[in-house]
Amino acid sequence: MNIFRLAGDMTHLASVLVLLLKIHTIKSCAGVSLKTQELYAIVFTTRYLDIFTDFISLYNTFMKLIFLGSSYSIVWYIRRHKIVRRSYDKNQDTFRHVFLILPCIVLALLINEKLTFKEVLWAFSLYLEAVAILPQLVLLQRTKNIDNLTGQYVFLLGVYRALYIVNWIYRYFTETHFVHWITWISGLVQTLLYADFFYYYFQSWKTNQKLQLPA
């Protein structure tokens, strides 16, 4: 494993921990999109089915369990926790899952590495992950005051994606036969979605002002 991949995984882990800690300690999920969190739970469930069929490494299995566990915990907090759920504003978080899930199913059936149940699910999870952040970005745009932790969560997720791209470039040159068009293109699309957010994040950081996205 190269340093970019490891750094990417660690930022991903940090983003999830920031979000879980925010929800757990201040008992509020204000500004957090349940839709995005549910999409991530679907992404991890469909992609990590291979923990039952292939063993890659202890690290790999451990991280998969962490991402599965954390995404389900966050969804549980927002839906079921008796205090946290009160801070969830479902009138702002209106993005419809189905508009993202259905096209990803169709795309996965058409474009996959092999037309098998596992490979179609794998492709589906990559396509869905690429767009899963959209409800969160829409919610951020609607929220007048983005709190620091929610901003940091999205920022860390964006950094994780960017590091994965560097990791693919590195692997392309250092490993033989490392070509994964589906992963690369959907990963690139996913990272581009953060570009706009990054721009405003750095602006607010530079001028030391509260992060606010233009409507």
Next chain:
Amino acid sequence: EEQGSGKDEL
């Protein structure tokens, strides 16, 4: 390091 597979990624 596993070669030729991106499926070792998360």
